[in-house]
Amino acid sequence: MKLSVNNVAKRYGDFYAVSDVSFTANQGEIVGFLGPNGAGKTSTLRMMVTYLPPSSGDITVGGFSVRTKGDEVRKLIGYLPETPPLYPELTVKEYLSFVARLKGVKDVKEAVERAIGKCFLEEVTNKLCGYLSKGFKQRVGIAQAIIHDPEVVILDEPTSGLDPKQIIEIRELIKSLGKGKVVVLSTHILPEVSMVCDKVVIINKGKTVVEKKLTELEKSLEETFLESLRGDV
Numbered sequence: 001m002k003l004s005v006n007n008v009a010k011r012y013g014d015f016y017a018v019s020d021v022s023f024t025a026n027q028g029e030i031v032g033f034l035g036p037n038g039a040g041k042t043s044t045l046r047m048m049v050t051y052l053p054p055s056s057g058d059i060t061v062g063g064f065s066v067r068t069k070g071d072e073v074r075k076l077i078g079y080l081p082e083t084p085p086l087y088p089e090l091t092v093k094e095y096l097s098f099v100a101r102l103k104g105v106k107d108v109k110e111a112v113e114r115a116i117g118k119c120f121l122e123e124v125t126n127k128l129c130g131y132l133s134k135g136f137k138q139r140v141g142i143a144q145a146i147i148h149d150p151e152v153v154i155l156d157e158p159t160s161g162l163d164p165k166q167i168i169e170i171r172e173l174i175k176s177l178g179k180g181k182v183v184v185l186s187t188h189i190l191p192e193v194s195m196v197c198d199k200v201v202i203i204n205k206g207k208t209v210v211e212k213k214l215t216e217l218e219k220s221l222e223e224t225f226l227e228s229l230r231g232d233v
Contacts, residue, residue, distance in 0.1 A: 001061075002027065002063075005024070007056070018203075021044050023211045028179060030196055033186040034202045077154060091125070096140070103148040112147070142158055153181055158174065
């Protein structure tokens with residue numbers, strides 16, 4: 001399984017939210033996706049999951065193009081947006097069951113139990129999503145992203161709002177996902193990338209400026225990130 005982002009751009013009129021982003025992510029690899037606010041990270045993620053069509057370039061997932069095979073791509077991808085897409089009037093179990101059916105999961109009960117266990121949701125299974133703390137909402141968001149056991153998992157700020165214990169648990173979950181899946185992790189927390197990821201992709205002003213394995217960085221991630229924003233790399 002491979003995710004390939006090939007010279008994609010997203011234009012709104014004369015404004016380019018993304019102008020030239022390229023990188024690859026392979027099975028068993030966790031890629032940290034970094035950039036300052038306004039760099040085009042969220043727009044790129046939305047193109048990867050077929051929410052937005054690229055203005056130019058292409059993205060392929062398992063050989064399927066987001067331009068021509070969007071339905072096939074969506075079967076392979078699990079996505080956690082920055083704001084988890086929850087239904088406040090449903091309990092956690094009801095919501096995950098609904099998502100599982102929506103994604104065509106055959107054994108809904110087994111899938112829900114697996115996702116609840118992986119995301120440490122046992123204590124809130126029967127609580128309404130609307131009454132959960134921010135941390136638990138984030139974990140339910142991750143659970144819905146992996147409910148159908150996708151080949152590619154794309155996470156936008158997955159540890160946002162979590163307490164220290166929850167952050168450790170979610171980082172361990174991300175590491176476990178990375179053993180057999182493609183994982184793309186967008187975050188503002190540089191130490192998180194150093195602790196969890198195998199590879200880093202940095203974009204700035206809509207363009208890829210760094211794509212390297214962490215072991216190949218000549219300087220620390222913090223120094224590399226700051227230099228990339230100045231155009232020194």
